[in-house]
Amino acid sequence: MIKFRNVTKIYPGSKQPALSDLTLEIDQGEFVFLVGPSGTGKSTLIKLLFREQLATGGQIFFHGRDIARLDKRQLLKHRRQIGMVFQDFRLLKQKTVFENVAFALEVLGRSTREINFKVPQVLEMVGLAGKEKSFPAELSGGEQQRVGVARALVKDPILLLADEPTGNLDRETSWQLMELFTDINRSGTTVIIATHAWDVVDRMQKRVLALENGRLVRDEKRGSYANEFQLI
């Protein structure tokens, strides 16, 4: 589904490439952890996939299509297939839980009927039934992130990208959120998570892509956060 071919990204004004000569493939329905120290290119990889940024060199294919060549309309379509989850949740403070999730459908021009049908369903799935009328400030960090996940999920994405989704959460809450991601993945959505939560990565035994200084240093089918060498 996703193919990176010799992808390099150099931000303007920076000499060090954020990603260099990255080649990898991710299949539909996979669950992938992106790990590595801060500033190693995890976020850049996610931004490139969403096409928030364009690669400086190489090509990125999504369903066989070079995403650098999408026109405006195709780009919108591309982005609408992707759900994004952020470390800082990015919820709208003045909107309730329901409205925040409904917002994702409103911007796509969906009908009120569809919104009233789908939003409660998704909120139920992420475990927020009964919190529809709460405002983000009234929720715990874990709950706020669930709203973020619900908002990403409600438009039925084929790919879920999460950049440090548990960065602001405690261990227990992080673990629960990861279980939610596993559920989502089980229903067929491809999930890519950039994270520092090494214990979660180690426990889940999913595919791990480890980046270091913008290079792919490890790609394991059932990997852990650090390789055995570093553990010793």
Place this chain on the structure above:
Amino acid sequence: MNFNSFKYCLRQSFVSLRRNFWLAVATSCIIAVSLAILGGFLLLAVNARQLMGDIGTNVEICVFLYDNAEIEALEAEIGALEGVDNVRFVSKHEGLADFARSLGDESLLAGLEGDNNPLPNAFRVRASHTEAVPALAATIRTLPGVELVEYGAELISRLVKITGWLNSLFAGISALLAIGAVFLVITTIRLSVLARQEEIGIMKYLGASDWFIRFPFLLEGMAMGWQGTLAAVAALLAGYGRLADYLNRDTLAFFIRPVTAGEQLLPIYIGLVLLGTLLGGIGSVISIRKFLRV
């Protein structure tokens, strides 16, 4: 954009207008003032043009004829020229009578009647508009049987010059006022955009199209422009109506006949409302442009 999106955008603009209520009111007021001034100038221009036209069409072209001129054919020919309002034949005899009347003492011209009459036959030609007079005079001069053509050349050229000058002055001032209004809208909408910057960022991540993001701001700007001009037009209607009424009744100002015809005034008012709405929209689009680059 489908109907759901349209509904959503409409709601958003209302919410935004309400949130920045006083700022929107202030912007509308300033738009109202600048467009009222602009409209005032337009009304002044229409009236000035009418006044110039009145003076201009009162200028007659005197066409003096040779005695052997074919009067009827010539009258038809001149009457058919473009820009001619009417042609009146003044015979030698009438000319002499007019002259005598203007002298006030008919005895002075005694003995000049009949074959002794030194005056030529003439046409008095009225043009339909001032600008046509010089060209018309030149054309008539070339016709056979025409001896001499006279008109107030000096007056006409001055009138044409003044009208042209006034028109450019009005156009210049109007353009400045319009640009000022656009800048105001840009500022107001920018504040409104800044207040919703976070939301716009999220909308981009959710896959909203540029038009979906732009539209509520566009509506907001247009609403401000529209409300402002509506107020301006209301003020102009009331103010100008009263002034025209006063001038029409005041016998001292008999030489100023203000334009009151609906078919001349209505386009100005409708044009102002459209212009105000358009200016509001232009301001919004300029304002939000740089926020859409994500």
